[in-house]
């Protein structure tokens with residue numbers, strides 16, 4: 399996962415995904431399958447993407463009682479994805495159960511998928527967290543609390559904003575992964591994202607992987623946009 403740019407394939411169906419990926423023929427990608435695509439296509443979309451040799455983040459953000467999450471993760475592990483996730487708000491017992499499910503479902507001889515926890519969605523602002531979630535401290539403290547809980551529960555990392563990744567690595571070490579959506583090049587709209595930063599800022603934070611959706615998928619030339627963001631993220635000067 400280290401130094402990856404993960405493209406969020408937020409499309410309604412397989413046809414649109416395969417059409418989008420045609421432009422990326424020469425690239426081996428790390429792609430994210432979210433709720434919309436997975437709910438419409440089911441596991442066959444994972445099969446199709448694996449056939450194209452792409453790495454896959456299955457972003458279903460599980461959040462339920464431990465037994466349910468464990469059983470669901472056992473199923474997800476059998477798909478052969480590289481990365482899956484839960485909401486840290488589900489608690490340490492739920493996160494431990496998620497790992498047990500993954501261990502139980504991973505086919506023998508294969509590595510279990512990495513499992514990370516969403517801390518606070520990047521679409522949540524400080525004001526929303528205070529007024530709607532009644533968090534007592536700052537939003538950053540809430541993110542750090544969830545990250546510490548995830549690490550104590552044995553998870554491989556967290557989903558957070560690029561604005562919090564540096565703080566998390568400082569406290570929890572560089573090996574604990576930070577995966578950050580909320581990436582917006584300077585010229586891009588924020589849309590529903592609240593805690594955003596540029597790819598260049600992300601590079602300075604020691605982030606493991608950035609997740610980018612609309613700035614690539616809605617671009618006039620998605621491949622060009624992908625390459626530009628990737629170069630900014632890797633610090634490549636053209």
Ligand SMILES: O=c1ccn([C@@H]2O[C@H](COP(=O)(O)O)[C@@H](O)[C@H]2O)c(=O)[nH]1
Pocket residue numbers: 406408432516518519520521557558579580581591609610611612613
């Ligand atoms: O806190 C989170 C967790 C997940 N996401 C997902 O990342 C992508 C971001 O897409 P953009 O189009 O670049 O905004 C999207 O699939 C979300 O479901 C997130 O944004 N924030």
